[in-house]
Amino acid sequence: MTLEMKKAETAKMIEENRAQAGIFTLLGRTLEYEADEAFLELLRTTLREPLAEAGVELPDDLLHGPSAEVLEHLAVEFTGLFVAPGAISPYASVFETGAMAQEPSSRVNHWYTEAGFEFRRMLSGEFPDHVGTMLGFVAALYSAEADCLERGDDVAAEETKVRRERFLLEEVGGWVPGWCRIAASVAGHPFYERMLDLTGRVLWEELSMIAPPRRLRELSDLNARRPARLESSPEFRKASGL
C-alpha cells in the first residue's frame, strides 16, 4: 500500500469516525435532555434533510410552530416519556435490576472513568447509565479515535476503537435496541417516536458491523428478553454456605 493510499484511507476513516460521532452525539443529545432553542434550530435547518433521508420525517408542528411552544411541548413529552413516575426509565440499572443506581450504573461509570471521562449530572435524578449518556460516550470515543488518527497515533486509535466496540457489545447491545423499540411504541410525540426508532436502527446497524453473526443472534435474543435472565454468578458457591 502506498503512502498516498494509506493517507487517503486514514482520511476516509477520520471522516467516517467524525460522521459517526456526529450521529451518536445527535442521538445521545436527543435522549439525554429536552430540546432547547439551539437544538430546535439545528433540527429545522442543518439536520432536517439528513434526518429525512435517514427516515426521520420531522413532524410539522416541530418544524413550523412557534419555537417556545414547540420546546415546551417537547419538554412535556420528554418528561412523560423518560422522567416522570411510570415512564420508560432510560437507565441500564432500572432495566437490568428494576432499581435505580444499582451495580450496572457503577459499571457503566467505570467505563467512563477508564476512558478519562467524568460523569457530572446537570439535573437531579440523573445517573451515568442513562441511554443518552451512553450513546454520548460512544460518540466521544468516535471522535477520540478520529483525533488519534489525525495525530497519527494508530495504536491509541486502535485502543479507542476496541473500547468503543466492547462498550457497544457489552453495555449497549444487549438492551438498548429493544428498549428503543418499546419506548418508541409508547412515545406520545412523533419526534421522539421517530428518533427512538432511528436510534434503534443506527445501533443495530452498528452492532451488525462489529458483532459476529452468532453474537448478533444472542444480542437479538437479549433485546427481546422477558423475563430478565439471570446468569450464574461466581458468588454462587459462597451463598450455599460452603
Place this chain on the structure above:
Amino acid sequence: MNKHFPVSRRGFLKLGGSTAAIAGSLGATRLHAMEQDQGGKDFSPVTGKERQAVPYTCMVCNIEDGGIAYIEDGRIVKLEGNPDHPGNRGKLCAKGNSGFLHVYDPDRIMTPLLRTGKRGESKWKRISYDEATTILASKLREVIDRSIKENDPAIRNEIVFKWGRNRTGGAVHRFMHAMGSNAMVNHTNICESSKKVGLEPSWGPDIESCDWTNTKYALVFGANVLETAYFHNPNAQRLVDGVVGNKAKLVYFDPRMGNTAALADEWFAPYPGTDGAIALAIAQVIMNEKLYDDAFIRTWTNVTPEQLIEHLKPYTPEFAEKESGVPAKDIRRIAREFATTKPATTFSYRGPAKHVYGSYQEAAIHMLNVITGNVEKKGGYCLPRGMNFNQPSPKPPAAKVPSALGAPPQYPLASHAVSTHMPYQIMKGEEKVAVYMTYYDNPVYTYPSSHVWDALLKDEKLIPFYCSFSPYMSETAELADLIIPDTTYLERNDPESMPSDLRPWLGIRQQVIKPLGGTQEWRDTIIQTMHKVDPDGSLGMKQYFAFKNGEEWVRAQFDGIPGLKEDGGYDYLKKHGVWPKYGSVDPVTAKIVDKNGEEVQPEFGLHMKELSAADMDGATIADNGAIKKGGKTIGVRINGKNMAGFGTPSGKIELWKASYVKYGFNPLPVYKRLASRDKKPDELVLTTFKVNVHTQSRTASLKYLAELYHKNPAWINPKTAAARGIKDGDLIRVTSSVGYMVTRAHVTEGIHPDVVAISTACGHSAYGRLAQLKQKEKVAEWALGGDPDIDHNVWWDDKGVHPNSIIKLAVDPIGGSQGWYDTVITVTKAQAGDKYGDVKSSLEVSIKDYEETLRFAYTGDIHKANHKEVQIDWDHLPEPHVGAGH
C-alpha cells in the same frame, strides 16, 4: 479420707445427685451461655462480606424506631433495629424492615416537576431544583409583597403549609413563622386528636406511656397494640412481655378481632362508640364498691370521691350493657379485677377517640387509672417521657395573625386543630389560599369524604398555586402545580424523640447514603427557597436560614441540647443513632441492663419529684397549691412539699375540666349516645382499620408488604351477611349517605354483627405501579423500568377498594376528631352493572355534612340540646375567636 473435711466420696456423690435435680431452682449464676448476638452487625449472604452499618431513625410510620442501615457497595440493602435503642430494642416491624425499598424505586420522583396540562392530567416538565425553588420563592414573595403593600399581616396566612407527617423538629414552623404565616394545617384530627384533647386538660401530656412489662392487668380500649396503634413496635414488645412474661391479664375491647384480640385473655366487641359507657360503668363499680384509691384522688385530683360517686350514678353496668352489648356481669367483674390487681393500666387509642364526643370517652378511660391510683407507678399508667430540642437561634418570632384554616374558631378546645374542615372553609370562601404546600400528606386518599379534597385541589380558583414536596406520585401529588421532591427518610437529617420507652431518648435521622441521584432533602429546599424569597436579607427572613445545608441545620439543633455535647454531641449521634445509651438489651429478658446484668430502671413518680431551689426561685404559690412562675404552673405544693405535679393549671390531675365547661361541655367524663347508635335495624356501622404491615398510604408500593396484604374486602358477620343473602366473597354494594362503593364481602366470625370493617391499607389510584397493580394492566408501558421481581412474580391480582370517600365528615365538637367510626351504611348484594372497585360519592352531600357537623360545635344549635345537664349561662358562651386554644 481428708481429715479436715470428713465427708466420703459417696456423700459427695449423693449431694451431687440431689443438687443436679434442683440445679435449676438454685438460682442464677454469673455465668451465662455465649449466646448469639442479636444484631448490630450484618453480613452479605452472598459474598459473606461484612456490611457497612449506619444508624438512622425509621419513618415508615410515626413511631420513629431506631434502626441500622446496612450498606453494600454504597447501596442500602437491609435495615435492622438499633440494638442500643431503648424504644424498639433492636427490632423493626414488617414495615420498618421493608422501608429501604422506597429508596431505589424507579417510581420515585427524582427531579422537580412543573405541571403543564390541567391539574391531575399528569403532564409535567422536569426542571432543576434551582428553577423549582425560584418558582416557589416568587410565589411566596408575591404574597409577602402584597402583605407589605397592603400593610396587612393577615395576608401572609394565605401561605398555607399542610402536612400529614411532620418529623422536622420544628423546621416547618421555622419556615412558616419566618414568612409570618400561621396557616399550618396538620393531620391530627384524622389521626387521634380527641384522645389528646381528652388527656391534655386532665394531666398535661397528650398520651400515656404504659409500663406494660411490669403491669399485672391491662385494660385496652380500641387500640390494636399488637398490630398498629401508637407505638406499635415498642408497645407490642412490652405488652407481650407483660402478658406472657409477667402473666398480666389483658382485657381488650374492639368491635373487630385484630391480633391484639388474639392475644387477649378476654375480648369483648362493644358497639362502636360505646367504650366510654363501659369505662364509666367500670368507674361506677369501683367507686360504689369503695375499691378506689382514696388518698390519691383526694391528694392528686381536683375532685373528691363523693363528687365522682354522685356523677357516675347513671352509669350502671346495666346501662353500659344496654349501650355497648358487653354483659353487665363482665363489666362488674372487670371493674373489681382492675381495681384490685396492682399494678394495672389502661390503654386506648382510636377506638374510643375517633367518634363525635370521643374526648369524653378518652377522659373516662383515663379516669380509671386515676381513681385506682395507678398513675406514674411501676407497671402502671405513666406520663410519656421525651426529650426536647429547640430550633437553633436566632429563631423567628411566631407569626402575628392566627389562622383559622383547618383550625376553625368553633372548636376552641381542639388543641390539635380540625384539618378536615380546611377544604370546606375554602370552598365556602371563609379562608383564602394563595400558595399551598404539602409535605408527607395525601388527603385525596386518607381523609374522610376524600373526594372533597380532590375537588378542592382541582379548583385553580380556590388553590391558585400548589407545591407538593412528595417524593412519590400520590393521589394528592398528582394534582400539584409543582413537585419539589423530598428524599426518602434514609437520605435526610432530623432530630427525633418519642416517648416509646419510659427512659427518654434522643435519636437522629441522618443521610445513610447521599441523597440518590443528586436529589435534595426538604431542608435544603427550604434553605434555598428562603434565600430566594429574601435574597438581600431585607425582609429579615434570610437570617433564620443561614445554614449551608440541612445537616448543618440539624447539627446546630443538636448543639443546643444539654448534656449531649459532653458525650460527643452530634458526632456521637451520627455514630450511635440514639442518646443516651442506658445499657444493652438482655437477649433473654429484653430488659435494658448494665454491665452487671442489672436492669437500668426507669424513673417513676415523676409528678412527685421535688422542685429544686432554683426552680422555686421567683415562684408563687396559689390558693389551690399550684406553684406558678412566669404565668405558668410549674408544680404543686402538697403537704408542704413542692412537687413537679402534672401539666395542668392546678398542677393536679383535673378530672373536672374548667376548659370544657367554659364552652358548655361537661367538665367530667360523660357518655353521649351517638346517632350511629340509633341506626335503623337494617343499617350497619362502617369502621375502618389499619393492618400491621401497612401505614395509611405510603407502603402499598413496598412489595414485601403488598404481598402480605393487598386487598381489603369488607368484614361482615356471618349472621349479618346471611340476613342479606350475602355469601363469603360476594360482590357487595356498601352505601352511605355520601355515596357507595362496590367491594367484596369477607364473612368472618371476628366482627360485631352491627359493624362492617374495611381496611384503609389498599385501593390506591396512584402511588406507583405496584400499589395500582399497573404492571399487570399495561405491560408495555410499565414493563420497562421495573423490578423483574415485580414485573414477573406479582401473583395477586386484587389491589382492593378504598373506602374513605364514602365516609361521612363528622367531628367531635370537643377534640375535633373525625368520627371515623360513626358512618351508618347499608350493605346489599351488588346491583346489576356494579363492578368491583366502583366508588361514587357526592360533593353536595359532603358539604351538607360539614354544615351538619358544625351544629355540634359549641356555637351550634345541637350542642345545647346535647348538654342539658351542664349548668352554665348558656346565653353567654365565649365568642368564637380565631386562634383560641390552638
Place this chain on the structure above:
Amino acid sequence: MFEYMNFHIAPWGWELSVYFFLIGTAGMAYALATAPVMFGGRFEALRPLQLPGLVLAFVIVLICGPLLIHDLGQPMRFLYPILYFHWTSPLSWGSLFLLMFAACVVLFWWFDRAGNTAPLKPLAIIGSLLGLSMPLYTGNDLMVQTTREVWATPWIPVLFVVLSVTSGAAALAVIGMIRKTDDADASKILHAVMLSGVATTLFLFLGLLLSFLYGSEEMQLGWHILNDQFAMQVWLLTLVVGILAPLALLVRPDIGRRPQILAVAGIASLIGAYAFREVILVAGQLPQLYY
C-alpha cells in the same frame, strides 16, 4: 390478615407422569423384544416384534431424555446426578440406569444389524434388567419419599412394574396389529402378559383403594382430593378404561387373542397406565400442599 398469605406449588407435574409412563413402556418393550434372544424357545414367536420393540424403546428414550432435561430448573446440569452421584438417591441410580439402558438399546440394535450375535444375549439380559429397573426406580422415586404417605409404600414400585409390563406388551400388540405381523403364538404371549398384568393391576388398585380408605389422615385426604378434583382420572380412566375394559376384553382367551381386540385392550390399558401414574403422583403431593 387473612388465613393464608403464602402458597406452594406441587413440585412434580405432568412431565414426570408422562416420563414414568413412557420409560416404563420402553423398558418392558425392550424386554419383550429381546425375549427371543434371551429365552429362545416359544418366545421365538416374538421375533417379528424385535425391531419394532427396539425402535419403540429407542424413540421413547429419545423423547424422555429431553423431557427430563426440560423439566429441570438447570437443564445444562443434566449430567450432575451422575457426576455427583449420590448413592441413596433413586434419581441418581435412575439417571445412570437410563443412560445404560439407552446404550443397551442402541448396542443391541447395532450388533443385531451387524450380524454380531455374540453380545446379543448379554445385552438382552442386562438391557431387560435395566428396562425393568426403569419402572422400579420411578416407583422407588416415590416410595422413598417417606414423608408422603401415599407414596411411601413398597406397593408403588410393584405397581409401576406391573403397569409397565402391561404397557410394554400393549404397545407391542398395537404395533403388531398396525404392522400386521400378527402371529397366533405372539398374540398368545402378549395376551398372557397383558391379562396377568391387568388382573394384577386390578388387585393393586383395590389394595390401594383400601389403603387410601383405611390409611392415615393424609391417605384419606389424598383420596378425598382425588375424588374431588380428579374423579375422572381415577374412576373412568384408571378403573373403567385402564383396568375393567381390558380385563373384559381379555378375559376370554379366544376373543382376547384376536389382534384387534388385543390392540384395543392394549390402548385402553395404556391410557389406564398413564392415568394411574398421574393419579398417584398427584395424590401424593396434594394433601400436603397447604401444610
Place this chain on the structure above:
Amino acid sequence: MPIGLQAEPSAGVAGKKRWAMVIDLRRCIGCMACVAACKAEYDVPLGVWRTIVKVKDTGQYPNTKRHFLPRLCNHCDNPPCVRNCPTEATYKHEEGYVLQRYERCIACRTCMAACPYNARHVLPNSRTRVKIGGVVDKCTFCEHRVSNNLVPACVQTCLGRSRIFGDLNDPNSEVHKLVGGMPTVTLKSEKGTKPQVYYIKPAQQIVNQIYSPPESYAAKSDAEAFYRHNKGRQFFGGVL
C-alpha cells in the same frame, strides 16, 4: 447414622453444635416482621417464602380466636430431603443446618417432594438483586449470620421475642433450657424427621386447623390468583 447424610445427627451429641429454634407461640403476635426481614435479607422473590406466619381464625363470634404458626425449614436432624437429592446439592452441615449448594442443584425438586413442611421452593429467574435463580432454595437458619455469631434475621427482628435461637447442645443456652423445661412440640415428628424447630406449645387441634386448606374467600381467591399466575410456568405442578 441415617444413611445418605453428610453429617450425623448432632442433637444431644456432646462436643457438637446443634442449632435449633424455639418458637414460643404465646409470644407470636403475627406482626410479619420476620417475613419481611427474611425477604430483605435474601432478596427472596415474590411468590416464594423461606419463612411465613400462618394465620387461622377459629370459633364463633364472640368466642373467636386467632392463631399464628410461624413456619420455616425445620433443619431436621434426619432430613428426608438430603438423602433423596441426586447431586448432593442439598446437604447436612455438621452443626445441624440443612443447606443448599446452588451451584450443584439441578432443580429436579425431589427435595421439595421429600419435605413434609413445604419448606423448599424453586427460585424464579426474575429477581431483584441476587443473581441466583432456577434452583431450589430454602431457609438456611441464616448460616452466614450464625457463623458470625449473630442470630438469624427473623429472630433478630421478632417483636414478641417469639423466636429464640441457639445451640441446643449447650446446656446453658436459652433454647436448651426451653426445650428441656417447657412443653414443646415439633411438627410432624411422626415422620421421623427429627425437626429442630420447637414450638411452645400449640394445642394439637390448632395445629391441624392451621394445616387445613384455605376456607375463606379472601384466602381462596388469593390461592386461585397464585395458581393462575403460576399456571403454564415451569415447575408448576398443575394444581387448580
